[in-house]
Amino acid sequence: xxxxxxxxxxxxxSMLKEIGLNSMYELFDAIPKExxxxxxxxxxxxxxxxxxxxxxxxxxxxxxxxxxxFRGCGAYRHYIPSIVKQVTSKEEFMTAYTPYQAEISQGxxxxxxxxxxMICELTGMQVSNASVYDGASAAAxxxxxxxxxxxxxxxxxxxxxxxxxxxIGTYISGTDMEMEIIPVKDGLTDxxxxxxxxxxxxxxxxxxxxxxxxxxxxGDAIGSILADSDIKYIMSCNPISLGILKTPAEYGVxxxxxxxxxxxxxxxxxxxxxxxxxxxxxxxxxxPGRIVGETTDSQGRRAYVLTLQAREQHIRREKASSNxxxxxxxxxxxxxxxxxxxxxxxxxxxxxxxxxxxxxxAQRLCEIDGYEMxxxxxxxxxxxxxxxxxxxxxxxxxxxxGILGGYPLEGDDKxxxxxxxxxxxxxxxxxxxxxxLREVQE
Numbered sequence: 001x002x003x004x005x006x007x008x009x010x011x012x013x014s015m016l017k018e019i020g021l022n023s024m025y026e027l028f029d030a031i032p033k034e035x036x037x038x039x040x041x042x043x044x045x046x047x048x049x050x051x052x053x054x055x056x057x058x059x060x061x062x063x064x065x066x067x068x069x070f071r072g073c074g075a076y077r078h079y080i081p082s083i084v085k086q087v088t089s090k091e092e093f094m095t096a097y098t099p100y101q102a103e104i105s106q107g108x109x110x111x112x113x114x115x116x117x118m119i120c121e122l123t124g125m126q127v128s129n130a131s132v133y134d135g136a137s138a139a140a141x142x143x144x145x146x147x148x149x150x151x152x153x154x155x156x157x158x159x160x161x162x163x164x165x166x167x168i169g170t171y172i173s174g175t176d177m178e179m180e181i182i183p184v185k186d187g188l189t190d191x192x193x194x195x196x197x198x199x200x201x202x203x204x205x206x207x208x209x210x211x212x213x214x215x216x217x218x219g220d221a222i223g224s225i226l227a228d229s230d231i232k233y234i235m236s237c238n239p240i241s242l243g244i245l246k247t248p249a250e251y252g253v254x255x256x257x258x259x260x261x262x263x264x265x266x267x268x269x270x271x272x273x274x275x276x277x278x279x280x281x282x283x284x285x286x287x288p289g290r291i292v293g294e295t296t297d298s299q300g301r302r303a304y305v306l307t308l309q310a311r312e313q314h315i316r317r318e319k320a321s322s323n324x325x326x327x328x329x330x331x332x333x334x335x336x337x338x339x340x341x342x343x344x345x346x347x348x349x350x351x352x353x354x355x356x357x358x359x360x361x362a363q364r365l366c367e368i369d370g371y372e373m374x375x376x377x378x379x380x381x382x383x384x385x386x387x388x389x390x391x392x393x394x395x396x397x398x399x400x401x402g403i404l405g406g407y408p409l410e411g412d413d414k415x416x417x418x419x420x421x422x423x424x425x426x427x428x429x430x431x432x433x434x435x436x437l438r439e440v441q442e
Contacts (some may be wrong), residue, residue: 021112064244067402068429070361072420073212074135074161075270076262078240078350079424081341084264085224088334094286098326102306108329109304112292115336122242122339123256124249125278129289131332132324135259136164138275139206139236140171145286145321146204146232147177153201154179157189159211164236168206177203187213187375187384190222198225204232204255209248210241212360213418214382223252239263239276241380243344243351248278255279264338266330274328274335280317284308288322305355353423354381357365357430359419369442374416382420385410388441391415397440 005014012024021027028036047055062309069077091264102109112130119128132138143154154172158181168179182197182205183190189207205226209217219235226233235248237258248256259268260274279287285308293307325423342350358381365371370388387394391408394417398405406417421430 043247064399066399066404068425068433070144070419070421070425070433071404071407072419072422073260073407074163074239074261074438075267075273075379075422076238076420076422077267078262078422080264080266080295080338083341084334084337087337088330091157091201093330095331098329098424100229103303109292109306111333111336112290112327113294113304114340115332116292118336118339119276119278122239122247123237123276123278124247124252125253125256127284127287127291128276128278129287129291130274130327130329131260132277132289133282133328134271134273134275135236135257136161136167136275136361137171137257138257138277139164139234140168140321141275141288141324142234142257142277143168143179143204143206144171144175144177144254145283145288146234147175147321151203151230152177153203155194155202155205156180156181157182157194157205157217158184159187159189159204159213159215159217159239160208160236164208186377187211187223188219188377191218191225194222195225198231202231204234204237206234206415208236209245209251210238210380210382213375213384214420215377216245216380217248219248219251219253221292227252238380240347240351240354242345244355245380247352254283260328260331260335263335265334272328272331274331276335286321288324289327334440350423351380354421357381357423357425357427358383358419358421359432360427361419361425361433364430365419365437368434368437370441370442371437374413379438381422382418382423384413384416384418387415387417391417394440398433398436401432401436403429403436405433439441 006273016022016024016027044255109326116128116130120126132141146154152169154177156168156179157348162170180197182194188211194205205222207222209219212215223233232254233252233402234257235251235253237256239258239260240262256278258276260276265273277287284291290309291307294306294371295303297303358379362373362383365385366373366389370386372386374384374386395405395408406419409416409418
């Protein structure tokens with residue numbers, strides 16, 4: 001990061017003299033003495049490189065590192081080509097931040113533009129923003145952008161990840177919006193109940209595809225119900241699944257959102273991730289955050305500009321529907337590099353392997369007495385099973401064997417596990433998992 005040092009002591013002194021000052025302390029004379037430090041902070045002496053390395057290894061040694069992972073629930077372990085980290089670790093990318101003087105920052109604008117283009121190709125939508133904080137905040141932003149003057153109620157399927165529902169509730173708590181939950185039937189959105197809830201107060205309907213239980217929703221049926229109304233159709237998607245499933249656009253969706261973590265980002269203790277958002281031309285001006293566009297300069301050369309960012313920090317603050325003032329630029333570029341390196345066939349293969357391995361895992365688990373599929377519908381790479389003994393004991397035994405087991409469900413679903421498989425789970429791992437579960441049973 002050596003070239004990121006902004007200036008030297010001599011340059012700082014020269015700038016101070018230019019404005020008639022002799023020291024850095026004079027620059028901050030306006031700050032009252034009583035709130036300034038009277039002495040240096042009592043910071044321990046600096047460590048050598050070897051000492052720091054040793055200390056960091058000891059801290060990292062407290063982590064539990066699993067050999068096999070069979071848990072998803074919003075964050076997934078996928079293969080990441082080595083070129084992804086190699087490209088995104090370059091200093092010029094690592095140190096780039098929000099393009100406040102946008103047109104000077106052609107490099108970061110191009111990286112955002114490429115990301116937006118790929119998200120549009122992935123979702124089938126016409127416009128994408130430069131990304132938001134994560135998948136849950138993308139869902140909340142989509143719900144809020146769907147609000148109309150007389151339409152202020154959001155319908156959320158109970159098959160949406162509970163953490164997303166909770167985040168939406170937090171976002172709209174300070175607004176005049178409200179939300180209502182559509183019940184599920186056999187793990188899927190109850191379409192008849194949805195029909196009965198539709199009225200002139202509804203601003204949007206949000207479903208997840210695949211849903212929280214891993215099942216594939218009937219997106220076409222819901223799209224048909226909403227097609228001739230002013231109600232916005234929002235779909236939260238697993239981006240890897242779009243390698244083989246229908247795009248949101250093919251379902252007639254108005255706003256496609258999702259968690260971008262599977263696109264080249266590691267699990268990383270839960271972040272930083274990114275939320276992707278894409279919509280139709282009609283809703284482009286409601287899309288929160290910024291949009292980068294392509295144009296030509298005065299000499300006819302290709303150039304990039306901030307096409308839209310007329311909200312919170314700028315000219316329409318009083319009319320803004322969002323207060324987001326940044327984007328996950330490095331994470332978004334990581335997603336773009338991942339998609340470029342995988343290509344259409346690579347993404348399709350990752351999705352196909354995830355789905356086929358999940359079905360193999362489900363088959364093997366159901367060979368064990370007491371393990372049964374809770375829902376019979378089609379699923380992508382996650383599914384729910386019953387457990388024949390105490391869930392905590394099962395997960396502890398698996399953990400002792402270096403395996404992170406399924407996610408334990410709560411509430412009415414307590415005593416069930418939400419399992420996940422990706423292309424990284426081998427047949428040997430899945431066979432070992434079922435063997436250990438049989439031993440727990442005995």
